[in-house]
Amino acid sequence: METLTSQEIHQKVAQGLAETDVRYTSGRRAVVAILIRVGGPRSVGELVKLLEDSVPVSSLYRSLAIFEEAGVIVKHHDVDGIIRVELSEWLLGHHHHVVCDDCGRVEDFSLSSDEENTLHDIVDKVGESLRYQVSGHVLEVEGVCDTCAP
Numbered sequence: 001m002e003t004l005t006s007q008e009i010h011q012k013v014a015q016g017l018a019e020t021d022v023r024y025t026s027g028r029r030a031v032v033a034i035l036i037r038v039g040g041p042r043s044v045g046e047l048v049k050l051l052e053d054s055v056p057v058s059s060l061y062r063s064l065a066i067f068e069e070a071g072v073i074v075k076h077h078d079v080d081g082i083i084r085v086e087l088s089e090w091l092l093g094h095h096h097h098v099v100c101d102d103c104g105r106v107e108d109f110s111l112s113s114d115e116e117n118t119l120h121d122i123v124d125k126v127g128e129s130l131r132y133q134v135s136g137h138v139l140e141v142e143g144v145c146d147t148c149a150p
Contacts, residue, residue, distance in 0.1 A: 006036050009091050016070050027055040028063045032072070032087070040097065040106045041076045041084035078104065096139035102148035109141075 004012070013032055014024040034050045035042070042050070044064070048057055055063070064085060067073040073085045078099065084106060086092070094116070095108045111119065119139065127134035 003093055004091060006033070009036055009087065012091060013067075013072050016072060017066070020070055022066055022070065025063075027059050028066070030055050031060060031063050031067070035073070035085070035087050040108045041086040042106075043082050043084050043104075047085075076106075080104070096141070098141040098143065100145035100148055101142055102144055105145050105147075 010024075010029060010032060013028075017024050017028075030051060031047065034047060038046075038050065044057075044060065047060060051060065064073065068075065068085075071088055072091070074088050076084045076086070076097070078084065082104065086108075089095070092108075093110070095110045097106050098109055099106050110116075119137065123134055123137040126132075
């Protein structure tokens with residue numbers, strides 16, 4: 001999948017919301033702009049700080065609920081129970097995450113076509129051995145980021 005520009009992402013979100021008769025308000029546009037800029041899943045607390053009071057917290061929660069229902073965002077749950085959100089793959093393309101065990105920072109990364117094909121083959125073999133019909137995969141690499149490393 002080709003990478004969409006920021007403007008194209010906003011257009012697709014606006015179209016998706018319009019199909020469900022939901023307006024793409026300036027506040028919702030600001031939330032999407034932050035999610036585009038940060039390049040990885042973020043918690044609501046992180047989004048509140050990044051939005052710098054430009055979107056009230058209650059509006060942020062409403063927007064996230066609307067975005068989730070429309071398939072604009074996906075939620076990720078970490079081992080500490082923190083929910084992080086990011087734009088869906090249909091907007092960002094297929095990717096994976098690296099997660100810092102100390103600070104919780106999450107960053108996106110992509111694999112080459114050959115690496116992704118190898119991973120896909122492994123996932124298919126696992127699904128086959130467990131008699132699952134595989135619909136996709138998620139890869140999270142855990143470790144300690146350069147900021148937290150001693």
